[in-house]
Amino acid sequence: MRITSVFALLLAAVPARAADPSPSVVDKVMADALAAWEVPGAALVVVRGDEVAVLNGYGRKQLDRPDPVTPDTVFPLASCSKAFTSTLLAMLADDGLVGWDDRVRDHLPSFKLSDPHADALVTVRDLLSHRTGLGGNDRLWYHAPWNLDETLRRVEKLPLAYPFRAGFEYTSLTYIAAGRLAARRAGKPWEQLVKERITDPLGMAGVRFTTTDPPADRAVGHHVPKGGTLGPMPAYDMPEPNPAGSVHASARDLGGWLRFHLSGGLAPGGRRLVGERALAETKMPQTIIRLEGNARAMNPDTVQLSYGMGWVVADHRGKRVCAHGGMIDGFRVQVTLLPDEKLGIAALNNRHETRMNQAVTNTLIDLYCDLPGRDWNGFFRKLVADAAAAKRAARDARDAARKPDTKPSLPPDGYVGDYTDPAFGVAKVWAKGGKLFLDWSSFRCPLEHFQDDVFRVADGHLEDEMVEFATAPGRGAVALRLGGVVFKK
Numbered sequence: 001m002r003i004t005s006v007f008a009l010l011l012a013a014v015p016a017r018a019a020d021p022s023p024s025v026v027d028k029v030m031a032d033a034l035a036a037w038e039v040p041g042a043a044l045v046v047v048r049g050d051e052v053a054v055l056n057g058y059g060r061k062q063l064d065r066p067d068p069v070t071p072d073t074v075f076p077l078a079s080c081s082k083a084f085t086s087t088l089l090a091m092l093a094d095d096g097l098v099g100w101d102d103r104v105r106d107h108l109p110s111f112k113l114s115d116p117h118a119d120a121l122v123t124v125r126d127l128l129s130h131r132t133g134l135g136g137n138d139r140l141w142y143h144a145p146w147n148l149d150e151t152l153r154r155v156e157k158l159p160l161a162y163p164f165r166a167g168f169e170y171t172s173l174t175y176i177a178a179g180r181l182a183a184r185r186a187g188k189p190w191e192q193l194v195k196e197r198i199t200d201p202l203g204m205a206g207v208r209f210t211t212t213d214p215p216a217d218r219a220v221g222h223h224v225p226k227g228g229t230l231g232p233m234p235a236y237d238m239p240e241p242n243p244a245g246s247v248h249a250s251a252r253d254l255g256g257w258l259r260f261h262l263s264g265g266l267a268p269g270g271r272r273l274v275g276e277r278a279l280a281e282t283k284m285p286q287t288i289i290r291l292e293g294n295a296r297a298m299n300p301d302t303v304q305l306s307y308g309m310g311w312v313v314a315d316h317r318g319k320r321v322c323a324h325g326g327m328i329d330g331f332r333v334q335v336t337l338l339p340d341e342k343l344g345i346a347a348l349n350n351r352h353e354t355r356m357n358q359a360v361t362n363t364l365i366d367l368y369c370d371l372p373g374r375d376w377n378g379f380f381r382k383l384v385a386d387a388a389a390a391k392r393a394a395r396d397a398r399d400a401a402r403k404p405d406t407k408p409s410l411p412p413d414g415y416v417g418d419y420t421d422p423a424f425g426v427a428k429v430w431a432k433g434g435k436l437f438l439d440w441s442s443f444r445c446p447l448e449h450f451q452d453d454v455f456r457v458a459d460g461h462l463e464d465e466m467v468e469f470a471t472a473p474g475r476g477a478v479a480l481r482l483g484g485v486v487f488k489k
Contacts, residue, residue: 020048020053020367020368021364021367021368023053023054023056025367026044026046026054026056026364026367027056027058029360029363029364029367030042030044030056030058030360031058032377033356033359033360033363033377034058034059034356036356036359036377036378036381037349037351037354037355037356037359037377037381038230038351039059039222039349039350039351039354039356040059040060040061040062040063040222040230040350040351041057041058041059041060041061041062041068041069041073041219041349041350042057042058042059042069042347042348042349042350042356042360043056043057043058043069043070043071043073043075043219043250043251043347043348043349044056044058044251044345044346044347044348044360045071045251045252045254045255045258045344045345045346046343046344046345046364046368047255047258047259047262047343047344047345048342048343048344048368049262049342050259050262050263052255052259055071055251055252055255056071056251057069057070057071057073057251061073061217061218061219061220061350062219062220062222062232063222063230063231063232064231064232069219069350070217071250071251071252072206072217072250072251072252073217073218073219073250073251074206074208074214074215074217074218074219074248074249074250075218075219075248075249075250075331075333075348075349075350076236076238076245076246076247076248076326076328076331076333077245077247077248077249077326077333077335077348078245078326078327078328078331078332078333079172079244079245079324079325079326079327080247080324080325080326080333080334080335081242081243081244081245081246081247081326082172082175082243082244082245082310082324083282083310083311083324083335084194084198084243084247084310085128085175085178085179085182085190085194085243085244085310086128086178086282086308086309086310086311087198087274087279087282087310088179088182088190088193088194088197088198089124089128089178089181089182089309090274090275090278090279090281090282091197091198091273091274091278092182092185092186093278093281094274094275094278095186097185097186098124098181098182098185099124100123100124100125100281101123101124101125102123102124103120103121103122103123104122104123104124104126104127104177104181105119105120105122107124107181107184107185108177108180108181108184110152110153110180111152111155111177111180111181112155112156113132113133113134113155113156113160113164114156114157114158114159114160115133115160115164117164118132118133118160118164121164122164124178124181125286125309126165126174127174127175127177127178127181128174128175128178128282128286128309128310129286129287129307129308129309130168130169130170130171130174130287130307131164131165131166131167131168131286131287132160132164132165132171132174133160133161133162133163133164133165133166134155134158134160134161134169134171134173134174135158135160135161135162135169135171136169136170136171136172137158137171137173137423138171138172139424139441139483140154140155140158140173140423140424141172141173141176141242141244143236143441143442143443143461144441144442145441145442146425147240148176148180148240148242149180151173151176152173152176152177152180154422154423154424154425155173155177155423157421157422157423158423167287168287168288168289168290168307170307172242172244172245173244175243175244175245176242176243176244178243179242179243179244180243182243189241190241190243191209191210191241194209194247195207195209197273198260198273199253201267201271201273202253202256202257202259202260202267202268202273203256203268204249204253204254204256204257205253206248206249206250206252206253207247207248207249207253208247208248208249209241209246209247209248210238210239210240210241210246211235211236211237211238211239211248212239215248217250218248219331219348219350220232220233220235220330220350221233221235221236221328221329221330221331221350221351221352222330222350222351222352223329223330223351223352223353224352226463230351232330233329233330233352234329234330235329235330236328236329236330245326245328251346251348254335254346254348255346256268257335257346258335258337258344258345258346259344260273261279261322261337261339261344262337262339262342262343262344264276264279264280265278265279281309282308282309282310282311283308283309283311283313283322283337283339284308284309284313285304285306285307285308285313286306286307286308286309287306287307288305288306289305289306289307289312290305291304291305294387297383298358298380298383299314299316300379301315301316301317302314302315302316303315308322310324311323311324311337312324316362316365317365317366317369317371319338319340319341319365319369319371320338320339320340321336321337321338321365322336322337322338322339323335323336323337323361325357325358327352327353329352330350330351330352331348331349331350331351331352332348332349332351332352332353332354332355332356332357333346333347333348333349333357334346334347334357334358334360334361336361336365338365338369341368341369343365343368343369345361345364345365347360347361355380355381355383355384356377356380358376358380359376359377359379359380359381360376362374362376363376363377395464402450402451403451403452404451406451406452407449408449408452408453409452409453409471410453410469410471410476410477412431412434412435412436413431414476414477415429415431415436415469415476415477416429416430416431416436417429417477417489418489419479419480419487419488419489420487420488420489421485421486421487421488423485424440424441424485424487425440425441426440426487427439427440427480427482427487428440429477429480435447435448436455438457438467438480438482440482440487443460443461443462444460445457445458445459445460445462445465445467446458446459446460447467450466453468453469453470453471453477454466454467454468454469455467455468455469462482462483465482465483466481466482467480467481467482468480468481477489
């Protein structure tokens with residue numbers, strides 16, 4: 001009797017959890033966010049425990065058409081795909097095919113780093129936790145006319161941006177390599193492994209791995225072009241499955257994905273797909289992300305920030321959080337887990353570079369965890385406005401320092417030629433009608449004179465970037481610098 005009484009007292013001492021917000025409250029959060037961020041459409045799924053608490057679409061799939069976003073509307077997940085790759089590798093670790101601290105060269109000898117010591121020591125864990133020394137180098141894959149195998153071949157030519165394991169810099173390149181490593185060890189393509197071992201068992205019927213087989217119910221991305229108004233943005237073509245970023249899914253699909261992670265690796269019906277310990281390892285802090293600059297500004301209530309393997313591991317107002325964002329042309333996605341609260345949130349929308357997803361996620365965390373409310377839309381809108389103002393100020397300062405009376409040291413034909421970087425390939429400069437153009441990767445860049453031998457990209461994806469030519473007596477232009485890369489003639 002005494003033991004029972006003590007147990008009852010202990011239970012009474014545990015505060016009851018406040019009731020979860022009603023679907024109507026969540027719908028208002030989404031409506032407010034769509035209006036605040038001027039987003040055409042969004043989808044949301046919230047999982048609490050093993051139940052889907054909210055599953056809904058909001059707004060339109062395309063701004064100028066009436067078709068609504070539904071729970072089955074498919075969005076590109078972009079970098080939220082990385083957790084699928086790390087989860088697959090957790091499964092292969094369970095199978096004994098891969099160890100987290102295995103050397104990459106033992107499983108994927110074709111992948112090489114330019115530093116011989118890093119190349120000899122780099123492990124699977126290093127690939128997945130962004131600590132190899134490689135910088136972002138997104139232009140090695142983004143809109144590149146070559147395939148992913150060629151992208152990986154070129155990695156060996158990249159100088160390391162920081163000493164091996166001495167810091168954190170986010171890159172998709174190592175996740176492409178991790179997917180190739182998984183495929184080589186398991187004897188099947190990455191996308192087939194993910195489908196057979198993850199998405200099919202979880203009932204994620206809407207998942208696609210490329211844009212070559214688009215579903216009927218899919219969202220259209222939007223942006224504000226130069227001098228224009230909000231409208232559809234051309235879709236980013238993904239003809240090749242990419243372990244770093246090509247998973248496409250709906251909110252309904254992501255409900256199964258969230259339940260799987262909150263359960264520690266179980267499929268519906270209780271079938272275990274991966275060992276709980278192996279899956280938990282992907283959410284263990286591996287690499288510190290310094291809380292300074294933008295990271296500090298974006299995470300005002302965070303004490304520690306780190307990267308696991310496919311997940312950012314942090315805290316929010318005392319709650320443990322594992323999350324990841326994804327962004328590609330016209331879209332932004334946020335997938336968030338609070339393991340201790342048995343809470344999962346996936347927010348998807350169809351506007352380029354908006355911070356709506358993070359504002360919605362923070363608002364919902366506060367509601368579901370009974371935390372003090374905050375105007376997260378206002379908070380992130382101010383950050384976005386401040387960042388835009390700082391960018392304008394930097395550009396204005398650059399333009400104010402320009403020497404307007406200078407002229408190029410060479411006639412247009414003097415700059416014409418092929419300029420090459422071992423990793424980034426050939427940048428071709430050509431002239432027409434007295435004007436210069438630069439073709440590199442899939443980009444065509446019209447150039448206008450800025451000062452001396454510096455030209456500004458006047459239009460296109462690389463607009464406002466500077467192309468700086470180096471010249472030599474008697475030889476004319478011998479090199480050019482674009483985006484921090486030096487191409488030599």
